[in-house]
Amino acid sequence: MITELRTFLVAGQLENFAATAERIGLTQSAISAQIRRLEQDFGYALFERTGRSVRLSRAGVVAMEQAREIVARYERMRDIARNEAIKGDLEIGVASAGYASLLAMAMEEFLKVFSEVHFSVTVDREQALLARLAEGGLDMAIMARPEAHLMQNLEWRLLHAQPYVLAVPQSTGPLPWRHILQTYPLIRYACRSFAGDKVDAFLKAQNLTVHDIAQTEEIGLILDMVAKEAGVAIVPFFSNLSGHENIRFISIPEFVEKKEVGVVMARKKKSIALKKFLEFLTDFGR
Template sequence: MLRELKTFLAVVHHGTFARAGAHTGLTQSAVSAQIHRLEDELGFALFDRTGRSATLNAAGKRTVEIAQEMLAVYARLATQDATNESAGLLRIGAIGSVQSALLVGAIQAFRTTSPGWRIRVTPGVSLNLLAQVDSGELDLAVIIKPPFALPPELKWHLLVSEPFVLLVPRKLAKEPWRELLTREPLIRYDRNSFGGRLVDRFLKRKRISADDVVESDELQGIVALVAAGVGVAIVPQAATLHIPASVKTLNLGDDTFYREVGIVERTTPPRQSAAEQFVACLRAAPASLPGL
């Protein structure tokens, strides 16, 4: 029921099933199915439905506060010693491309200053991790900056800006990037990810009609596909990305755009001092990365 309660609160917060789905990584039909399951378990309707619209009814309004209390209690179960500022569990979310660089340095520094704290790292894509911070499942997360305004309950800290580049097989390195994008097969950065949406907007803005052959959210896997001669790709130049000799990086010049990677956290985290300390370690981490 906890998952359904989180979805219910997302609908209340964002106003519609569609918007709740967009912010939690669920389809509108999945949101609707979860709400129906919750109503079946509770034994009463939470929304008054007219056509395609759904309005929170009196029972739904009473349920909001109880649902918030239940999720808050659940979030405290893993950190029952949270009153002890020198020990506890810090729940961190992180996209894959930062786990072997930014996160390693931050954890190392945090462990030096706060040895009593345990850290649980949850991997995921930016959209899902953002929803988990919003719901209180995570204390903070390192993600790509969302292409929409954050709710007032969340705050953002920029860590690094990574320029997007065109990856091509070495034999194509001397050709113009625009011509290559128009002619060669494209290994597309997944459009369901925040970074992939930036690439999609870039292509549309430049009116480039690309021939998509593969779509993936795994950046190192995309590099390997370019090395294998499958196609070309636009990816962020992340510090952890290994580019083999068979692949060349083409700068986009004046058309360069950027992926912003940073921290999202709640404005009132339950473990304020520990979360702030870890954020400080994360903000210091980029200085130790090669090339930054």
């Protein structure tokens, strides 16, 4: 069934069985047969079919996320017999508490397989983390994509892109996002970080006049204030936010730019432990 799930992941990304067949190296009928086997096992359609075109169904979108996790876990099982060979210390930097949940999930799964690796985690400003990376004091740092060019000895890898959304108290009526921003106080995502200035630029581009009452880089503090109905906020959205009590998240179609979150590392040869942990981070960052 892992073979079928791998095929499903490619087909779900391309939404084209002919292109999937070409990429995998099978016939289109073989691809269709694999997808049908999955649909028969699951009891629901993964794709909506119209003539020769296909697109993911609502259930298929959810299944894609779970399939990624299943395939990733299967791949990690190959490492169980070799886990004793991977050991040592990993120095990880985190630029915002908002990335802590991603790091924690990846570390939890990683340590189930590679228990001889020890983590040391530092939370600091982006510039400070970049300085430590350049000096060799960190193995990697999780942060928003730096606006300025990195030093030649550093490289950037994207983990995921977060859309900006409007966070409002549950009690807020079903009003357009623009009306909400002009009516309620704004808790501003501080522009001192690499990504925070995107909010300021968007508000200016939309010619919106808002009433600021506070600014901070800490997403947790912003959401606590919104939950207590102190105001509203524009924040980058990631999956863990959806469970926050007393808060609704409203999409802003006009805010097309996204916050790119990834890792910065030295270009030098990386340890096996670091390479393996990067695989786990990439899986959870999708």
